[in-house]
Amino acid sequence: MLDQLLNFSSNIGVDTLLLLPVLIALEVVLSADNAIALAAIAQGLDSEVLQRRALNIGLVIAFGLRMTLILTATWVLRFWQFEVMGAAYLLWLVYQHFRGAVDDKHHHHGPRFASLWQAIPIIAMTDLAFSLDSVTTAIALSRDLWVVLLGGTIGVVTLRFMAGLFIRWLEEFEYLEDAGFVTVAVVGVRLLVRVINPDWVPPEWAMVAAIGLLFAWGFSKRCPPQEASEANAKTAIASGISQSVAEAAATSDQR
Numbered sequence: 499m500l501d502q503l504l505n506f507s508s509n510i511g512v513d514t515l516l517l518l519p520v521l522i523a524l525e526v527v528l529s530a531d532n533a534i535a536l537a538a539i540a541q542g543l544d545s546e547v548l549q550r551r552a553l554n555i556g557l558v559i560a561f562g563l564r565m566t567l568i569l570t571a572t573w574v575l576r577f578w579q580f581e582v583m584g585a586a587y588l589l590w591l592v593y594q595h596f597r598g599a600v601d602d603k604h605h606h607h608g609p610r611f612a613s614l615w616q617a618i619p620i621i622a623m624t625d626l627a628f629s630l631d632s633v634t635t636a637i638a639l640s641r642d643l644w645v646v647l648l649g650g651t652i653g654v655v656t657l658r659f660m661a662g663l664f665i666r667w668l669e670e671f672e673y674l675e676d677a678g679f680v681t682v683a684v685v686g687v688r689l690l691v692r693v694i695n696p697d698w699v700p701p702e703w704a705m706v707a708a709i710g711l712l713f714a715w716g717f718s719k720r721c722p723p724q725e726a727s728e729a730n731a732k733t734a735i736a737s738g739i740s741q742s743v744a745e746a747a748a749t750s751d752q753r
Contacts, residue, residue, distance in 0.1 A: 526656050527706050530713060531685060532628040533660035534678025535591060537668055539620050540661065542611045552614055553661050556621030561654045563626045567633055568646050575634060578693045584630040585693075588686035591624065595679045625657065631685050634692070670720055677716030681709050 536556070540549040567574060574580050611617045632653065633646070668675050688705070691698050 526660075527709060529628075529632075529653055529657050529660060530709060531678055531681035532625060533657050534664050534668070534675065535624055535628075535682050536621055536657065536661040537664035538595070538675055538678065539617060539624065540665060541668060543614065543617055544610075546665075548614050548617075549665060550662070552617040552621060553658060555614075556618045557625065557654055557658050557661075559618065559622040560625035560629075560657075561651070563622060564629045564633070564650045564654060565647065567626065567629050568643075568650055571633055581630055581634075581689045581693050584627040585686045585689035587623065587627045588682050588689070592679050592683045592686065595675075625654070628685060631689055667717075671717050672719045672721045674713075674716035677712045681712050684708060684712075 536553065540552050543549050543552055629650070633650065664674070664678075684705070688699060
């Protein structure tokens, strides 16, 4: 779809800049699954301060890796092994997610991190694996390197804001984390399909539609409210304390 727009643009002399809003919109939509994966990884840290710091530092490193990938893409894309490794890594994340124990307190499937520096490399490598798909698509769509670099920059900035939103939304919507990791699996399979036969790779509109359907399911059910259970727990604790005090007073009177 976008490759036809770009051909049309060059035929009538319209500057590629006019297509940037379309490329940005595509980058935002296709970054949603990446953002959920990064948010879920950051959730493995105990505090919001550490989660924000991990995303900030991890995505700064990811930005450098993504720019390096874009500048060396003509060399990297000659080796199908890179795409296979990226696909294997993404599918490993999906496996870890669905096989991991559920943390009921945080509605979180993934691993817990003891320190900030355990989470940062995972965040950076996850974005790099996703970039193999997005950068390949961007290079196929645009012949201008500056457009691809700008798209990659916008993608990283968008990821930071989206991941911050998803950290909150993952606490609110029961199916959202699972929906996000299903889309991660779709991206991993897409990378493998591209290695086997590029003609089998589905068009961008099909990916956008699939992601839209999965996220509609992800936002379809809110998590049960925790306030009632917390209030009941506090009431039970208070009742237990009152009962213990009464029993102690009765024992004292008997003595």
